[in-house]
Amino acid sequence: MNHWYSVLFSSLRIENWDQEYTVFQPASGKTHFLNAMGLQILVLLDQAPLTLDTICMKLAESFSMQANTHFRQQIAVTLQRYEALGLIARTWKTPL
Template identity: 35%
Template sequence: MMNPETRKWHILPSSLLKSDWDGERIIYHATSGETHFLNSMGARLIDRLLESPAGLDDLLPYAYELRLDGLPAREELRSQIIAILRRFDELGLVVSVIPTSGP
C-alpha cells in the first residue's frame, strides 16, 4: 500500500448502512454484504469521511478533538488513525486515492 499520509480517503455513501448501538456503531457494507462493529473512533472517522474525502492531515485535528478523555500523544493518535484507515481499506469500506496537484 502507498504511504497513507499522502492519500485522500473517501467512502461511497450508498455502500453503507449504519446504526448506533450502545455507544458503538454497526455498519452494513452493501458492496461486500458484510456487517462490521466499530468503536467510537472508527465510527467518527467514518462519519467524517462520509462528509467529504479527507487526508490524514484533515482527520488528525478532527480525531484529536474527539479524544478529550484520554489524549494520546499526537504521533500515537496519528498511528492509530493510519491503522484504522488501513483496516478500513482492507475491508473495502474506504477508497484511497493519491490527490492530484493543480494543472
C-alpha cells in the same frame, strides 16, 4: 499526500448500540463492529476527502485527545484496514 474518502457510505446500514455500532456493508455482505471513533472516521470521510493529518486533528478535537505519534499510527492502521475492507479508498491528488 494521500486523501482518503469513504466508499458508498450512503449504502451502509448502521445500527447504534449505545455508542457502539454495527455496520452492514451491502457491497461485501459483511457486518463490521465499530466504536464511536471508528464510525466518526467514516462520517468525516463521507463529508470530504481528508489527509491522515487532518483526520487525526478532527478526531482529536471531537474526542478530546492528543494527536500524538501513537494516535496517528493507530489511525493510519485503521485507515488501511478500512481500505482493505472496501469502506474507504485513497486518491493521490488533491480533489477539486
